[in-house]
Structure formats: structure tokens, C-alpha cells
Amino acid sequence: MLTRLILCCLLLGAGAEAAARQPGPAGCAAISVAFYDHGALYYRSGGAWSGIDKDLVTELGRRSGCRFRYLTDSRVRIWAMIQTGTLDMSVSAIPTTERKKFARFVPYMATRNYVLLPKSLAVKVRSLDEFLAEPSYKIAVVKSFKHGPTYDAWLDKLRAQGRVYDTADYTALVHLLKIGRVQAVLSLPTSWMPLFKNGELNDDFRPMDWAPRDVVVGALVLSRQTVPAATVQLFERTMREMRADGTLKAIFERHVSADIAAGMLAYPGEPEGEQRN
Structure with missing residues (x-):
């Protein structure tokens, strides 16, 4: 009887662990996402974290059905974790040729320094x-x-x-x-x-404003090692919906002036998953 009881407990534990790893309702498992303290994008307000990036990821999760595990870290450590596959996702990332070797990007804003x-x-x-x-x-x-x-x-x-x-x-x-x-x-x-x-x-x-023609694209960055291409495509579709129905604009205007928000919506190019090369 004791042996059977121990076996049942082991099976239940294994089942719970497997369930925790199962994809969410939209076909994506719990995703670790790291934020970093950076002005209106992510900041402390009344003892809690707030900002454009926080609101954006919250809405992305609500619409896609994906579950996120939040953490806050330095930008240097975040890039190191993305590159080694110990972190799934981060925010406000600038795509570069080198970074595209280990990550995929979903643009959502434009700005300049x-x-x-x-x-x-x-x-x-x-x-x-x-x-x-x-x-x-x-x-x-x-x-x-x-x-x-x-x-x-x-x-x-x-x-x-x-x-x-x-x-x-x-x-x-x-x-x-x-x-x-x-x-x-x-x-x-x-x-x-x-x-x-x-x-x-x-x-x-x-x-x-010494480089008015420069455009810096801010994007979600997702590890190629840990995040499936299908999840990236899901996020691209969801981001397009948020842009089309005005949600993205409303998130920006919650934290910056209307004129800055309008400029942030004017990012060039297509999301990576939409490119055909």
C-alpha cells in the first residue's frame, strides 16, 4: 500500500510539472520577459512598476493568451541571457544584423536619440x-x-x-x-x-536634435533558442491588431505627450516574420 501511495504521488507530481510546461490557450508556454528601468518605457510609480513596455506586454498577454513571467534586470545582463537562451524575451530592443543571429524581433515603436x-x-x-x-x-x-x-x-x-x-x-x-x-x-x-x-x-x-533623419526602431526581442517561430508570428499579428484598433497609440499616450506618441507609431519596415527573404 505504501509503495502504491508513493507511486501515485510521484505520478501526480510529474503530471503537475508537465501541466506547468503546457502551452497556454494560444499555443505558447509561459514566457520569461525582462524589463529594464528606462524613462517612460519602464519606471516605478507609487511603489510599483509602470510604463509603456509594461502596459504593452500586459495587453499582448491578454489578447494572445500567452502567460508571462516578469523580471527586471540591467540591459547588459538581459542581452547576455537572450543570447545564451536563459531568457525568452525582452522589450524596447533595437534590431541589428548581429542580434538577429540569436533573436527575432517584433517592432512596435519608432523614435530617435x-x-x-x-x-x-x-x-x-x-x-x-x-x-x-x-x-x-x-x-x-x-x-x-x-x-x-x-x-x-x-x-x-x-x-x-x-x-x-x-x-x-x-x-x-x-x-x-x-x-x-x-x-x-x-x-x-x-x-x-x-x-x-x-x-x-x-x-x-x-x-x-543632431541626427533628425535617424530612426531607432523599438521591438520585442525573442530568443531563437527558446521561442518558436509560431509564437513570434502570433505576437506580430497581435501587435498589428493593437496598432490598427488604436490600442498601441493609447498605451503610448498614457505615458508621453500626444505628439511624441504620434511619432512613435511611424516605424518603418515590416516585422521580421513578414519578410520573405
Whole structure:
């Protein structure tokens, strides 16, 4: 009798474990998704996490039927986990040729970076070339971030001269600017607008639009090792529905101004799963 009881318990335990691994109602298993603290995209509000990316993933889960397991980490660690297959998914990712080797992308927003400068410097320096020409000027960026073709090429030149500080997160980035360790930082409107709004940055700083033709595409990033192509296609369809019915616009406008939200909807190209090459 005892042997039979132990066997039954083992079978029940195995069944529960198998059930936990079963796909959700839309054909996808529980997906680990990592967020990172980054302005209006993901931020603490009243002791809880909020932001565009949080709302977007919540709505994606509601519509697709997929279950998500949330975590918060640094951007550097997130990319490392995606690449090794220990994390399924993240947000606000910029597709690159190298990253597409280990991940698939589902775009949902467009934006571009601005250069934040002290006001006293903004009246003297009017372009990337003028900043580059002064050897004493330094800039800070978040490690592992991509900033668009114009800024990334400019940063390569600054790096060659030892003039770039790589920070672990956006909070450290802003701190270096405020204490004068660097003369500039690169930042998206979804990051710098809240800082001016809440008073963390004041009128002593200016955002400069030095690469107006650059477009930075923000996307869901999904591990090729752990997330099936069918799930990526499901997310693409769901994202198109959210865009078409105005849900995506409403999520953006919940956290940024209407004009910034309108620009975020204007991303170019097609989702990866829709390309035929």
C-alpha cells in the first residue's frame, strides 16, 4: 500500500510539472520577459512598476493568451541571457544584423536619440562635428545600447579618443551629466521628457536634435533558442491588431505627450516574420 501511495504521488507530481510546461490557450508556454528601468518605457510609480513596455506586454498577454513571467534586470545582463537562451524575451530592443543571429524581433515603436547638453554648452556647440572637435568634451551612454547609424558612427570616433563613459543604467548616465563628469548624454524622448517633467533635470539642460533623419526602431526581442517561430508570428499579428484598433497609440499616450506618441507609431519596415527573404 505504501509503495502504491508513493507511486501515485510521484505520478501526480510529474503530471503537475508537465501541466506547468503546457502551452497556454494560444499555443505558447509561459514566457520569461525582462524589463529594464528606462524613462517612460519602464519606471516605478507609487511603489510599483509602470510604463509603456509594461502596459504593452500586459495587453499582448491578454489578447494572445500567452502567460508571462516578469523580471527586471540591467540591459547588459538581459542581452547576455537572450543570447545564451536563459531568457525568452525582452522589450524596447533595437534590431541589428548581429542580434538577429540569436533573436527575432517584433517592432512596435519608432523614435530617435537626442544629445542632452548643459545650456551653457548648447549655445556654443551646434553639431556632432563641433562636439567632436573639442578634445575635452566627453559623453556617457548606457552600455550595450544602440543609438542609430549617425550617433553610433560618431561614438566610434569618440571611443577611439577615450571620450565615452559606459554606464550600467540610465540613472547612472544622468548622474554623470548632472555632476559634470561628462558634457553630454544620448537619450530618447521617452527618457528625457519625464526627467524635465518631474524636475530631475531643470532648465540648465537642453535636448539637441543632431541626427533628425535617424530612426531607432523599438521591438520585442525573442530568443531563437527558446521561442518558436509560431509564437513570434502570433505576437506580430497581435501587435498589428493593437496598432490598427488604436490600442498601441493609447498605451503610448498614457505615458508621453500626444505628439511624441504620434511619432512613435511611424516605424518603418515590416516585422521580421513578414519578410520573405
